Structures are given as structure tokens and as C-alpha cells.
Amino acid sequence: MSGALQLTGLTRLHGTVPALADLTLAVPAGSCVAVLGPSGSGKSTVLRLTAGLDAPTSGSVHLDGRDLAGVVPERRGMAMVFQRPLLFPHLSVRDNVGFADRVRGVPRRRARERAEHYLDLVQLAGYGGRPARALSGGQEQRVALARALAAEPAVLLLDEPFSALDTALRAEMHELVAGLRQRVDTTVLLVTHDPAEADVLADTVAVLDHGRLQQHGPLRELYAAPRSLAVSRLLGGRTEVPGTVSGGRHSSALGVLSLPTPTPDGAGVLVVRPEAVTVTAPGDPGADVRGTVVRVRRRGLRALVTVEVTGPGGTTTVDGELAPGEELPVGAPVGLRLPLADRCVVPPAGDAVPPAGVPVPPSDDGQG
Known part of the structure; x- marks a missing residue:
């Protein structure tokens, strides 16, 4: 079941340097929001704070109104797919996908049956008995995605999971995830540096620069009316x-x-x-x-x-x-x-942009 995610005033300092500064972002239940930004903008920090892998200096993470402060990652109702698949090489594909069920105490046979279901969702039916180390890069990421979905998370966190794939494989994975969203009821928070990926997968896009939210809204709105030079440049603006x-x-x-x-x-x-x-x-x-x-x-x-x-x-x-x-x-x-x-x-570079954490209202045409 999907959950409504609310990030409020999230700040993470490394010494005195903010990796993330006062981020407020709503991810409605069942939606996909992409956090877009260049390297070092704070994108992965957003996911780590959301997942509970790091603690915020200030601010809060709520899931369906529940404050997750102090809640360990495995009890947050979330699953993450990283840039690298991080599969268990000594396990079969089937047992990699069923790992979360086994940790929860689900009997092996039932866990394997459910694993086959999720392998079918990611178009890897028949691959369950193969060793994980025998897969291609694209197949490994499909298994990692199936493993995350098998945990039945309320929120699926995607940390640039397709960035290491070639152009053709990325396009296949984008099509796969877009199709999964129609079949699996989950909320998705995606981190990416690729506007094209955000356009394909997300309902709205939140642009980060130097740890601050620059703008949030449907991507077409950001293209047409950027609110800062940082947003314009990230989306390919040149003039x-x-x-x-x-x-x-x-x-x-x-x-x-x-x-x-x-x-x-x-x-x-x-x-x-x-x-x-x-x-x-x-x-x-x-x-x-x-x-x-x-x-x-x-x-x-x-x-x-x-x-x-x-x-x-x-x-x-x-x-x-x-x-x-x-x-x-x-x-x-x-x-x-x-x-x-x-x-x-x-505004000219260096001038104030609208306050971080204030999203642009979505357009009325429903496009994104």
C-alpha cells in the first residue's frame, strides 16, 4: 500500500557546511516525485534522511502522519534501490528477491513463490534459479527492483539506479518502471541528475542546487518558467x-x-x-x-x-x-x-531565489 511522505524543514550539516538546507517536500500517496540536481546538490542526502540511514540536523520525516524520528530503517516501511544492485552473490536470483520475506520469518517455499511473482513483474520470469553473479548489469538492477518491491514498501526510494546502464538499457528500465507504477501501489521518491529520466518517470520534479530546493512542480512548468538560473541551466537552458x-x-x-x-x-x-x-x-x-x-x-x-x-x-x-x-x-x-x-x-546569479521549501503549485492542465 502506498503512503504519503512529508519532509519538513530537513537540514543536514557536515560540520558547518549544509549538505541539505531546510527542505520541505510533499510526496502524495501513489505519486512519483523526482529530486533532480547536479552532483553534490544534496539529492542522495534527501534519500538517506528519508530512509533513516542518516539523522537530520533538524527537520522531520513523516509517513502517513507518523513521525519517523528514531525509527530504524527496516521499520520505516520503505525500500531502496541503489546505484549498484548490491545483490548477494552466493544466493540465487529467487532467494535474493525473497530475502526480505525470509528475514520477516516467511517460510522458504512461500518466500520463493512470492519472489517468482515479482520476478515476473520485472520481466525476469524463469531466471529465479540462476546465480546472481551470472546476470548482466541490467538484469541485476531488475532483480534489485524486484527485491525492493517484494518488501511491499509504502515508499520506494530510487537512488539513480539506472545511471550505470547504457542508453538503450536505461530506456528499457524507464519503460519498465513506468509500467510497474500502473500495477504496483507504491509511492516513489526518485533521485536523478537526468531531466529526461525525471520526465519519463515522475509526476513532479523538485530541483536542488547547493542543498536548497529551487523549484518544485511539473517538469513542463519548470522548463517553461524556471525561477532561477540554476533551474534553467540544469534543464538545458543556454541563453x-x-x-x-x-x-x-x-x-x-x-x-x-x-x-x-x-x-x-x-x-x-x-x-x-x-x-x-x-x-x-x-x-x-x-x-x-x-x-x-x-x-x-x-x-x-x-x-x-x-x-x-x-x-x-x-x-x-x-x-x-x-x-x-x-x-x-x-x-x-x-x-x-x-x-x-x-x-x-x-534573478541574476547570487540574488535571492524564492524561499527553499516553497513548492510551485502544480498547473491545472494535469500534465507533467
């Missing part, structure tokens, strides 16, 4: 144009551009995702700015171009994507369209 906001317009080296939503006056950095920028002919009357291509990078069938723009406010660059098959040489003059809806202004 950052410093300037000043006044009366709903942003003034910078790109000129004066209207903004789609009310924005406080003052210093602000305009961010626009490269896939939102349309590269057009230099004479395009609908172009918002004009410039010169200074760099071209291939991305499969597409190409990412960097355009240098010089205006009254100075010189800056804007990144955009070419359509599949389209080519442009360095030095080519171009126009750029920056759709109004895709313009977003965030």
Missing part, C-alpha cells in the same frame, strides 16, 4: 541575457522585449530555451532580433546555433535550433524569433 525590467518589458543588448507575465522591476536575466527560438532569414519582418552565426553544433538531425547580437545595450549571444536537415555556415546573417510566451526573466 542568458542580463538586463533590466521596467513596466513589463526587458531591456538588454537584444533591445526592449515585452514579457508574457507580470515581472518585478529591477535587474533580471532573460532566459529562452533554444528549441523555442526560431532561426529565420535576416530580412524576416517578424524577427525580434538580428545577428550573426558564430557557432554551429550538431545534435543528430538538428543543429544548435549560437548567434551573436549587437544592440544599443552591448553584445550578447542567443542559442537556437535549426530545423532537421537545415544548414547554416558560421558568419551567416540571420533573424531570430523569440516567442512572447517563451520569454522568462529570473
Whole structure:
């Protein structure tokens, strides 16, 4: 049965350095929330505090309203899948999966029957009698996932379990976990550094940077309206144009551009995702700015171009994507369209971001 997880004011200090600072995050029963961030951002600390492997300096972890302070990991109703499978090499696949049942005193035959059920869920039916050391990396992680599910946790904790797999195997595991969520009633808290993985698996995403929650909401919302440079950069944003906001317009080296939503006056950095920028002919009357291509990078069938723009406010660059098959040489003059809806202004680096622990309300369209 799934449980509702509530993290409130979680802080973990290493000496005087905060690995995690005042994190407040709700994970509703049956949902999947991804904690996304670069290395050293505090992601794994969140899982370790939730699982009871470490104690917080301050703050609390509640599961279905029950305060878990002082509760040992094995009695928290949680199971974790780590980056490494950590299987018992001397046991069969079946007995690895049935280990939690055996610890609880379930008879061997019943534990093995249940293990076969969970092996079938992770698409490893028929593998039960094999030694764990005879499996491939992807198969080992499937067994680790089956072992965690066999414990029937209220909360399943995933600590970047697919990061060591190649691209094809990661995609298979993502599809598997997405399917399992429809068949197994559990709450999932996932840690990842991969926005694509968060997009596939999670209902909402919480972005951490330097131990602080930057933003929480559906990933599409974070893409469209990041609240800090850290969020924009982590999600692949490249264009950052410093300037000043006044009366709903942003003034910078790109000129004066209207903004789609009310924005406080003052210093602000305009961010626009490269896939939102349309590269057009230099004479395009609908172009918002004009410039010169200074760099071209291939991305499969597409190409990412960097355009240098010089205006009254100075010189800056804007990144955009070419359509599949389209080519442009360095030095080519171009126009750029920056759709109004895709313009977003965030505070300059080092300025205050919204308080940690305050989530962005989910959008009403139910997408995520």
C-alpha cells in the first residue's frame, strides 16, 4: 500500500557546511516525485534522511502522519534501490528477491513463490534459479527492483539506479518502471541528475542546487518558467541575457522585449530555451532580433546555433535550433524569433531565489 511522505524543514550539516538546507517536500500517496540536481546538490542526502540511514540536523520525516524520528530503517516501511544492485552473490536470483520475506520469518517455499511473482513483474520470469553473479548489469538492477518491491514498501526510494546502464538499457528500465507504477501501489521518491529520466518517470520534479530546493512542480512548468538560473541551466537552458525590467518589458543588448507575465522591476536575466527560438532569414519582418552565426553544433538531425547580437545595450549571444536537415555556415546573417510566451526573466546569479521549501503549485492542465 502506498503512503504519503512529508519532509519538513530537513537540514543536514557536515560540520558547518549544509549538505541539505531546510527542505520541505510533499510526496502524495501513489505519486512519483523526482529530486533532480547536479552532483553534490544534496539529492542522495534527501534519500538517506528519508530512509533513516542518516539523522537530520533538524527537520522531520513523516509517513502517513507518523513521525519517523528514531525509527530504524527496516521499520520505516520503505525500500531502496541503489546505484549498484548490491545483490548477494552466493544466493540465487529467487532467494535474493525473497530475502526480505525470509528475514520477516516467511517460510522458504512461500518466500520463493512470492519472489517468482515479482520476478515476473520485472520481466525476469524463469531466471529465479540462476546465480546472481551470472546476470548482466541490467538484469541485476531488475532483480534489485524486484527485491525492493517484494518488501511491499509504502515508499520506494530510487537512488539513480539506472545511471550505470547504457542508453538503450536505461530506456528499457524507464519503460519498465513506468509500467510497474500502473500495477504496483507504491509511492516513489526518485533521485536523478537526468531531466529526461525525471520526465519519463515522475509526476513532479523538485530541483536542488547547493542543498536548497529551487523549484518544485511539473517538469513542463519548470522548463517553461524556471525561477532561477540554476533551474534553467540544469534543464538545458543556454541563453542568458542580463538586463533590466521596467513596466513589463526587458531591456538588454537584444533591445526592449515585452514579457508574457507580470515581472518585478529591477535587474533580471532573460532566459529562452533554444528549441523555442526560431532561426529565420535576416530580412524576416517578424524577427525580434538580428545577428550573426558564430557557432554551429550538431545534435543528430538538428543543429544548435549560437548567434551573436549587437544592440544599443552591448553584445550578447542567443542559442537556437535549426530545423532537421537545415544548414547554416558560421558568419551567416540571420533573424531570430523569440516567442512572447517563451520569454522568462529570473534573478541574476547570487540574488535571492524564492524561499527553499516553497513548492510551485502544480498547473491545472494535469500534465507533467
